[in-house]
Amino acid sequence: MKKILFLFIGGCLLLLALFYAFIYYVPYSEGVRSGELIKVSKKGVLVKTWEGEISQGISGAQIFSFSVLDKDKEVIQKLKDYQGQYVKIDYTERYATFFWLGDSKYFVTNVQQEKSPHIRN
Numbered sequence: 001m002k003k004i005l006f007l008f009i010g011g012c013l014l015l016l017a018l019f020y021a022f023i024y025y026v027p028y029s030e031g032v033r034s035g036e037l038i039k040v041s042k043k044g045v046l047v048k049t050w051e052g053e054i055s056q057g058i059s060g061a062q063i064f065s066f067s068v069l070d071k072d073k074e075v076i077q078k079l080k081d082y083q084g085q086y087v088k089i090d091y092t093e094r095y096a097t098f099f100w101l102g103d104s105k106y107f108v109t110n111v112q113q114e115k116s117p118h119i120r121n
């Protein structure tokens with residue numbers, strides 16, 4: 001009886017580990033978006049995560065929400081520096097997320113400052 005219980009608990013733990021590894025390491029899609037960086041904040045009650053938004057339109061009609069992993073310190077600093085400016089972000093979309101990683105399924109991996117297409121010189 002103990003052996004069956006041990007195998008059952010071990011199998012459940014293995015399935016949970018495989019599920020976590022799939023969600024964390026297997027991307028659903030990768031892409032690039034651009035827009036005005038309107039928000040970057042560290043939020044949460046128990047677990048603090050970095051969240052942000054870019055506006056993809058003149059009136060802010062389309063908002064793209066994203067998360068940034070804590071390990072990406074350089075990306076976080078660039079987002080802070082480029083606040084309110086037009087940026088291009090590289091992101092990875094995951095199938096799902098966990099609350100300790102972020103609120104969004106979109107995780108920014110790189111950010112670059114861009115010239116706004118709305119301002120002509």
